[in-house]
Amino acid sequence: MQLALGHQTTGRFCGGNKLLVLFLFATLQIYSIAAQRSCYQCQGINCLRSTYKSVETCSNGVDICATVYDGSTIQAQGCLGNLAKHLRTKCDSDDADDLPECHKCNENLCNKWAADVFECVQCDSSSDSKCSNNVDALQPTRCPISRTANMYCFATKDGNRVVRGCTSTLEEQRACLASEKCEMCDPSELGSCNGVRADGGSGGGGGNNNSTSVPPTEKPQPSAGPTIEFSIASCWVILVAYLCKLL
Template sequence: MQSTSKYICATILIAAIVAIANANSSRTCYSCSGADCGRTTKSVTVQCFDSLDYCVTIFDKFNVVQKGCSINLPIELRQRCDANTAECHKCNTDRCNNLGQANFMCLECDSEKNADCANNPTAIAATRCSAPTAPNSYCYVKSANNVVSRGCATNIADQESCLKDANCMLCLAGDITNCNSVNIGDMSAAQRTLALNSKFLFNLQGKK
């Protein structure tokens, strides 16, 4: 009887140690669902229960619909990850699920630091943008005071600021590869107007 009690106690102790070890080694992921994923002032993290679990971001095209630990995903969303689609970003380090959809890539540069940004943008490799909080995912190119800058416009404030600036243009990353590689500094007013009406999109309520 005494040996049985010792065995039970030992089993409980081992289980407790394993649980603590799992808790200490498990991932910490950004977490949100639905509209909360679009709130820039709300950044929530969760610790995954299983040490083998990983962080995920789920997209509807380019729009973030859920972040968290994979084990907590609804079945219909987890299927996107199981199928390795572009609408699921999986990663295995703490708080790593902060990137946008795999095809949300823009040139990111500043001509003060890299002359190619203004004169030879096609020589610069596009980089993956961070997860957007706006409904649409845009790249931008801006010219101001003889300085050209290019990058990702991931929140509504940045997108609206660009819309109000005659020397800033937005484009949808999913439509054209390296869409913000246009040389706006060399454009005339007429050419810029043509670019605005064709290659670039200025309606934030447009294609999603």
């Protein structure tokens, strides 16, 4: 009688453990789905169309977002694992300095930045006085992705206000060329090229004094290799594996 009761109790205990494992496995699946990353996606000519907008979800939680360039032109965007092999080879290094034609990042929708050679001083003297009288103290930052064949920095002066930044659309570039108050320059030829003094000198020729397009102001995340972050989901994996070993 006691033996039968012992078997019954053990069976209930084991059954409870199995239910716990099933529950933890289901929770792990939910976390895995939540951890899947979303990236901006395009291929070929679509990458140059300002009206083209597409987002894809990566197939697993360890994939990362990437943008691949040919000079200043975008070749492809998307989850790194989904890119064609000949494009992925441009992203093989984990060292950002060795990736002149690839930008990798591991946050949602983070692949929105131009190649790292395209950096401009980005400021407005109405909120930062150094933009007009101490521009040497400002560091250039990476520009947002341009849907044009060429990327330029700009500097404008209207009265006492000085604005510096990136021209990422044809409309901005045309507006700058048409304005006597705006200058453009190519950052791939001269770093911080729009960091000229507001009272003289030359910085090229481009920008947009009348643009309504406001580029992102946050700094881009550094390039990152395909590393697995230690997260809650990882803890669940370890816990489930441990419980399964006990059963």
